[in-house]
Amino acid sequence: MDRHRTCKFVSGSFCSCLSAGTRVNRSHPNNIKDGYKLDGTVNEKASYATAVFVSPFIAASTTNSSHQAWINAGWDWMKNKKEGYFSDSFNLLSMLFISGNWWIPTSDGPSTEADLAKGKAGEASSLEGSGYEASKAFDGDPSTRWASKEENDPQWIYVNLGKTYSIHKVKLNWEAAYGKNYKIQVSNDSGSPVNWTDVYSKKKGKGGVEEIAFAAQDARYVRMYGTARGTSYGYSLYEFEVYGSDK
Numbered sequence: 001m002d003r004h005r006t007c008k009f010v011s012g013s014f015c016s017c018l019s020a021g022t023r024v025n026r027s028h029p030n031n032i033k034d035g036y037k038l039d040g041t042v043n044e045k046a047s048y049a050t051a052v053f054v055s056p057f058i059a060a061s062t063t064n065s066s067h068q069a070w071i072n073a074g075w076d077w078m079k080n081k082k083e084g085y086f087s088d089s090f091n092l093l094s095m096l097f098i099s100g101n102w103w104i105p106t107s108d109g110p111s112t113e114a115d116l117a118k119g120k121a122g123e124a125s126s127l128e129g130s131g132y133e134a135s136k137a138f139d140g141d142p143s144t145r146w147a148s149k150e151e152n153d154p155q156w157i158y159v160n161l162g163k164t165y166s167i168h169k170v171k172l173n174w175e176a177a178y179g180k181n182y183k184i185q186v187s188n189d190s191g192s193p194v195n196w197t198d199v200y201s202k203k204k205g206k207g208g209v210e211e212i213a214f215a216a217q218d219a220r221y222v223r224m225y226g227t228a229r230g231t232s233y234g235y236s237l238y239e240f241e242v243y244g245s246d247k
């Protein structure tokens with residue numbers, strides 16, 4: 001058994017014991033005291049059900065769906081428990097874990113990467129007018145923007161990265177005139193791009209800043225292809241950033 005499976009087995013067995021109601025806890029989270037001996041009995045000095053001890057048990061119970069009633073009781077217990085910042089922090093962490101409010105960290109955060117599109121040449125299907133050129137979405141300046149002609153679908157904007165990169169993320173910083181439905185596409189054509197491959201499709205987007213990660217793609221050109229606008233105006237991007245690495 002590998003370590004992960006062993007941990008799951010041990011915590012699962014232990015929590016089955018807890019939720020079934022043993023002499024020690026009598027099947028209520030409040031009966032878990034602040035100390036155990038290795039034989040499973042409660043330390044003589046233990047007297048207080050503190051979240052530091054209780055909440056990790058509740059979290060560990062999520063290894064098996066047969067613990068559901070116990071988890072529910074534990075959740076209510078945690079929700080109503082008020083101690084000091086130390087115990088409350090344990091509760092909060094366990095509740096975040098149990099409710100699935102966490103993500104697996106990756107090494108491709110924006111702070112470690114440079115925007116490959118910054119300063120590169122852009123093209124767009126249309127402009128709302130002078131001052132809203134495609135290049136304004138690739139100038140690294142959050143106060144300038146590209147805007148397409150109003151009331152028209154579809155509309156697009158692409159950047160020419162100058163050579164082929166392996167890309168895995170784009171970041172769109174929308175103005176109030178955002179794209180509701182759009183695709184992110186890549187092309188490796190030489191010269192003016194004609195052949196596009198979809199790498200991502202957005203439905204019912206809400207604008208703002210959208211970070212879009214996808215499996216690594218070879219790309220010389222990267223395009224936002226909008227098919228439905230979020231407002232009656234056009235499409236407008238303050239910035240359209242592209243992240244990846246050299247091939």
Ligand SMILES: [Ca+2]
Pocket residue numbers: 136137138139140141142143144145146237238239
């Ligand atoms: Ca800009």
